[in-house]
Amino acid sequence: MNALILIVEDEAEIAEVLAAYLDREGFRTVRASDGLTALDFHLALKPDLVLLDVKLPKLDGWGVLAELRRRGSTPVVMTTALDQDLDKLQALRIGADDYVVKPFNPVEVVARVHAVLRRAGDLGKQGLLRTNGLEIDLEGHTVGVRVADGAETQLNLTLTEFRLLVHMARNPTRVFSRSELVDACLPGGDALERTVDSHLSNLRRKLDMAGALGMVNNIRGVGYRLAPRA
Structure with missing residues (x-):
């Protein structure tokens, strides 16, 4: 079964564009518009990767990322308007696997998703x-x-x-x-x-x-x- 991507984004237009590009690449997608719903979906659906915005209602992306890392190692790609190096490094310190800065090209986001999932797959060799x-x-x-x-x-x-x-x-x-x-x-x-x-x-x-x-x-x-x- 194709990989399931959880898109966590409160701007509906951005979420729709990301879902359309990912669907076109053969991924399955599910969307959450706030941090608490994202955590519920993660627990229930066990997605293969999470695309996670930082500025979210109810619980921001930093809080969601910290909880995802407490739960396990689901790959996370941050999508954020924060383009300072310190913000990027904070995402990595908490445990993000990659990040893209808004405004982004959705083709680049899909490429990042492929790359992170490929790295996860490369590690799935017996031994x-x-x-x-x-x-x-x-x-x-x-x-x-x-x-x-x-x-x-x-x-x-x-x-x-x-x-x-x-x-x-x-x-x-x-x-x-x-x-x-x-x-x-x-x-x-x-x-x-x-x-x-x-x-x-x-x-x-x-x-x-x-x-x-x-x-x-x-x-x-x-x-x-x-x-x-x-």
């Missing part, structure tokens, strides 16, 4: 990746962290955080430049290298909270790598 006390299920999109006492903690990662972790875990001693990580893990998105810093900051925090302290290393002037664990 386990084990390194540095991590067990990464590439099909189930789960990450377990095993700490010194043998206990295992499951991480709740966004699609982009998961993709970055997998990319580095395949070569755990290699240092990756920011531009390499953008090309490998954020294709089709805004290639601000600071977006990688934001995603990796979130990833480092989640690993630290699970007991894998200091696993993501920032090599000044070079990039990032996964540190070997004792």
